[in-house]
Amino acid sequence: MLTNTHPATLSGYEPLTSEQRTEFLERGVVLVRNALSEEHRQRLEDAVDRVYAEEKAAGGVRDDGVLHLLGFLPRDESFGELLTHPTVFPYLWGVAGWNIYSHHNHLDVTPPARGEEPPSWGWHQDGYRQNSDPETLDPTQPRPMLSLKVGYVLSDLSRTGRGATKVIPGSHLQNTLERPADNTDPSNAVEITAEPGDAFIFDRRLWHSRSANLSAVTRKILFVGYTYRWIRPLDDMPIDRSSAWWQNRTPVQRQLLGESPDTINYWGVKWNGYVDEDIPLRHELRERGLLDRSIPWLR
Numbered sequence: 275m276l277t278n279t280h281p282a283t284l285s286g287y288e289p290l291t292s293e294q295r296t297e298f299l300e301r302g303v304v305l306v307r308n309a310l311s312e313e314h315r316q317r318l319e320d321a322v323d324r325v326y327a328e329e330k331a332a333g334g335v336r337d338d339g340v341l342h343l344l345g346f347l348p349r350d351e352s353f354g355e356l357l358t359h360p361t362v363f364p365y366l367w368g369v370a371g372w373n374i375y376s377h378h379n380h381l382d383v384t385p386p387a388r389g390e391e392p393p394s395w396g397w398h399q400d401g402y403r404q405n406s407d408p409e410t411l412d413p414t415q416p417r418p419m420l421s422l423k424v425g426y427v428l429s430d431l432s433r434t435g436r437g438a439t440k441v442i443p444g445s446h447l448q449n450t451l452e453r454p455a456d457n458t459d460p461s462n463a464v465e466i467t468a469e470p471g472d473a474f475i476f477d478r479r480l481w482h483s484r485s486a487n488l489s490a491v492t493r494k495i496l497f498v499g500y501t502y503r504w505i506r507p508l509d510d511m512p513i514d515r516s517s518a519w520w521q522n523r524t525p526v527q528r529q530l531l532g533e534s535p536d537t538i539n540y541w542g543v544k545w546n547g548y549v550d551e552d553i554p555l556r557h558e559l560r561e562r563g564l565l566d567r568s569i570p571w572l573r
């Protein structure tokens with residue numbers, strides 16, 4: 275698995291090298307080491323613990339203690355900042371371009387499993403009907419990427435058996451995955467054994483699965499998904515436009531939260547059919563000289 279380390283002072287607009295882009299496009303996953311500083315990781319974990327307590331009080335936590343909270347970003351200032359987190363943001367615009375937003379994000383707390391469970395089959399590609407509705411007489415192989423997801427690892431997943439995400443590197447280029455009768459994992463599956471503060475980014479087509487948390491450590495991860503603005507939101511994520519949280523968001527972050535002046539803007543153009551140069555992320559990339567005619571999504 276590709277790994278990176280980063281200095282502390284990044285803007286999020288450092289372009290990927292062509293090797294980084296090619297490696298991601300070929301493997302469908304990248305692990306970014308030390309994506310969060312320890313102070314930042316702790317701040318996020320504190321916010322997760324606060325939200326967990328709120329959800330528990332409101333009856334939103336399962337009996338086994340699992341919390342899978344969709345649309346969590348507006349629940350804390352530190353969550354909103356993740357939208358453009360500098361150590362991973364170059365992968366998002368570098369691989370998906372400027373016409374993107376977060377259609378889906380979830381906060382996951384997974385306490386140790388209560389007992390031994392028989393192997394269950396959780397392998398999937400993301401996107402639900404995106405994997406079947408467009409499949410006509412001549413299905414596309416591979417399917418189009420359509421979305422990317424970042425997992426910010428807050429707890430220690432450096433050893434196997436702690437509920438880490440399992441992936442099959444390179445499997446995003448295959449539309450099917452064989453399922454054995456006994457539900458055991460494919461032989462080329464790997465657990466993303468990440469340290470606290472690492473992040474991983476994956477292509478939604480990458481075959482992936484949860485794993486059981488057989489350890490004594492509660493797993494905490496924040497997932498932030500990004501897709502093209504012409505695809506509908508998956509989460510119900512109401513945002514109070516008068517809140518300090520919204521006021522604190524930058525124009526690019528507001529785009530990434532789904533803001534748009536009109537319907538055509540989601541398609542990247544104005545009503546006259548020309549590219550809308552005022553779309554915040556496009557504007558930012560253009561100002562920084564990062565648009566690139568040789569890369570379709572960065573044109």
Ligand SMILES: O=C(O)CCC(=O)C(=O)O
Pocket residue numbers: 382400423437438439440482483484485497
């Ligand atoms: O929780 C995990 O490890 C995997 C999550 C997952 O399957 C997904 O985000 O689509």
